[in-house]
Amino acid sequence: MSLSSADWPDAEQNRGSHPGTLGLEQCVDVLKASGEPTRLRLIALLASGDLTVSEMTEILGQSQPRISRHLKLLGEAGLVERYQEGAWAYFRLVGDGLRAGLIRRILAAMTPDDAVIERDGERLKAIKQARADRAQAYFSANADGWNELRKLHVPEDVVEAEILRILGRNPFNALLDLGTGTGRILNLLSDRYRRGIGVDASRDMLAIARSRLDASGVTHASVRQGDIYNLPLERETFDVVTIHQVLHFLHDPLPAIREAARMLSPGGRLLIIDFAPHSYEDLRSEHAHARLGFAQETVGEWLTQVGLAVEEIVDLPPRPEDAGELTVTLWLARDPRLLIAQPTFLATGTA
Numbered sequence: 462m463s464l465s466s467a468d469w470p471d472a473e474q475n476r477g478s479h480p481g482t483l484g485l486e487q488c489v490d491v492l493k494a495s496g497e498p499t500r501l502r503l504i505a506l507l508a509s510g511d512l513t514v515s516e517m518t519e520i521l522g523q524s525q526p527r528i529s530r531h532l533k534l535l536g537e538a539g540l541v542e543r544y545q546e547g548a549w550a551y552f553r554l555v556g557d558g559l560r561a562g563l564i565r566r567i568l569a570a571m572t573p574d575d576a577v578i579e580r581d582g583e584r585l586k587a588i589k590q591a592r593a594d595r596a597q598a599y600f601s602a603n604a605d606g607w608n609e610l611r612k613l614h615v616p617e618d619v620v621e622a623e624i625l626r627i628l629g630r631n632p633f634n635a636l637l638d639l640g641t642g643t644g645r646i647l648n649l650l651s652d653r654y655r656r657g658i659g660v661d662a663s664r665d666m667l668a669i670a671r672s673r674l675d676a677s678g679v680t681h682a683s684v685r686q687g688d689i690y691n692l693p694l695e696r697e698t699f700d701v702v703t704i705h706q707v708l709h710f711l712h713d714p715l716p717a718i719r720e721a722a723r724m725l726s727p728g729g730r731l732l733i734i735d736f737a738p739h740s741y742e743d744l745r746s747e748h749a750h751a752r753l754g755f756a757q758e759t760v761g762e763w764l765t766q767v768g769l770a771v772e773e774i775v776d777l778p779p780r781p782e783d784a785g786e787l788t789v790t791l792w793l794a795r796d797p798r799l800l801i802a803q804p805t806f807l808a809t810g811t812a
Contacts, residue, residue: 471539483559491560494538495567500531503794504579507541507554508568509585510675511683520584540564544685544693553683563615580638593672607720607733610748613741614787615777620734621649624777627793628732633700634683637724639689639717640707644670654701657682661691689717696723705734708760709744712751715763722767728799731769735758737776737788760792769794 483491495501502521504585506512514532518525532552535541539560542553555561571578614620624646634655638646643666651657661667661684670684682791687693689707708714721731736754744750761771777789 479669483563487560487562490538491540491563494540494565497531498577502577503528503531503535503566504540504554504564505568505571505578506581506585507552508540508565509582509680510589510797511551511553512585512588513539514552516588517552520581520588529643551683551685556681573662589672589675592668593676595668595711610744614736614789615779619740619780620623620777620789620790621645623648623777623791624705624732624734627773627791628701628730634660635699635701635726637694637699637702637721639672639692639702639704640710641684641720642666642705644673644682644684646703646705647684648673648677648679650701651677651679651682652754655681658694660689660694662685662686662688665675690720692720692724694724697726699724700726700729702729702731703734704732708735708755709750709752714752714755714760715766718760718763721768722764722769722796725769725796725797729796731764731794731796733792733794734766735760737790739787741787754787755790756790757790764792764794767796770797 495504499521505519506517512520514525514528517532518528521528525647532541532543536543539558540555542555544551544553554564556630573579628650630653632653632655636647636650636654636657638657638659639645641647641661644659647657647659647670657679659667659670659682661670664686667684667686674680674682674684685693689711702724704717704721708717711717718731718733725731738754738756740753742753744753757774759775761774764771771794773791773793775791777791779788781787
């Protein structure tokens, strides 16, 4: 599925007296910020994914204070965002708005075989390979346990096919994946959203997610460390929020669902995927599961308590040809704020 920029709503399109435009001073700010060789090189690097100051220092061969100063200027111009992950600070290119659109046009106009840009790209490739090697080492050390868990329920491709069906094929602006793990949901839905963010508490899992996003060429998604109970994100800004096989790790899932609901824009959807009730006690001791699955009614009541309208609940029981015995359940709920206005509109008989 191929989507052009025209398919996506722009965050700044409907604001101001001249929709879809930047003022003279705003254009000058963007051009000033990007109109310097080091800063333009940094922009080109960040267009390929999130990086730390030390990584950018290694790629450009410049001092850390110098790189930090350039990043500060890019941040002041609204072109770069900074976020913290433990002791590390990551930077990413702003993905939304007219400033971001202007920067994308500048990058598109640059020749790809420029010697400096090519050299930066080669060093970036080496940085990403080192990341991938570290992530693979962690993944390999834990793969046996994850593979054993997968055998207990229907194959992942069956679950993912249901995720795609239940969310539909229409593109949407922003995806938030909570407990993103390896970033699989960000990859699975990459042709549906304009920007995606994955949040996880584990830096090791985030390393895997970054390497897999890099390998898939997904540059419109990023991941960051965060607390699922207190998300470091602006509320009411996501069209779809997913919580895939995460709630069973939480002793108290309701506050996490409430926090997820706060992230939804009006009319946005929350999709939860988890196990139905089961009796595999080994999952507590071997895989740190705090809850042995959830009844349809339990999660449905939680969704209602946080103000969402449950739209669909689907069970995926193990198939006769599968060795596992666990049922996977999907709950889809929607923020009802747009739904409240729809009956009045439909009753008028106008379109």
